Amino acid sequence: MRPLVHPAIEDVPLEAILHALGDPTRVAIYAGILASEKPQSCNAFAHLNEQPIPKSTLSEHFKVLREAGLIRSERSGVEMKNSSRCGELETRFPGLVTAILNAHKKQLEEQVRVEQAARRKSKRG
Amino acid sequence: MRPLVHPAIEDVPLEAILHALGDPTRVAIYAGILASEKPQSCNAFAHLNEQPIPKSTLSEHFKVLREAGLIRSERSGVEMKNSSRCGELETRFPGLVTAILNAHKKQLEEQVRVEQAARRKSKRG
DNA sequence: TCAGTTGTTCGAATCTCCCGAACTACAGGA
């Protein structure tokens, strides 16, 4: 097993960040890590909106987030502690992470509204 | 030739925007369109930092930007007028485009500094 | 009508992404 790679925050290109968060699963994971106070294990995201994510895929997603400078991962016994590097990123690209997460949150709320409307419609027949 | 497709801004997923701008060529094009007052033709970006971009690739990039709701394209005679939809996007995802473009600008300035330092170094031998 | 310009489409090579199978690494018993 190779050691975990964490780039220096100055070496992270903007494109890597946008590419990493330009995937629905990865924004969701990143938002989840940011939302919780304690570091999260990879396995905490094994299910995302009721869909299971294969372990190998999950591992790959965390690697992308890590190498884009978005998260820091530390092995701790059998599992991994993933925490966000949003503080460092904020100094490098001010406002970027916040804007993306606000957008993500807004989109989630929209989806919930749409689904509720669909349920009401199907209930009426 | 198919007609140009422009999604309604409410139908554009965040992921499409991040994916579109998560490519060095495309952010550069988008930044160029935003920076200029008048709509720009595709051909205006046929060279990007002294590198030629093949026409077919360029056409593909504009298609991605267009279908991510980032730009509006109108045929005008033999060429195309591309303008940004940043106003609409601002109402949907406030602060997003601004944050990304600020980050892009900062990164550009960094690159210029690094290149200047390299030139000074090679001049000294 | 013809030449020149701008951009699109097609197809093939290449690259990337996803996921199952097999693996490593560690913890807590028995």
Added chain:
DNA sequence: TCCTGTAGTTCGGGAGATTCGAACAACTGA
């Protein structure tokens, strides 16, 4: 110490996306 279970990684192949040259379409002006 060995065994079992859990967390995460690596590998390889198939599916899908990207890139780009060649051929094409659409328009302008001579």
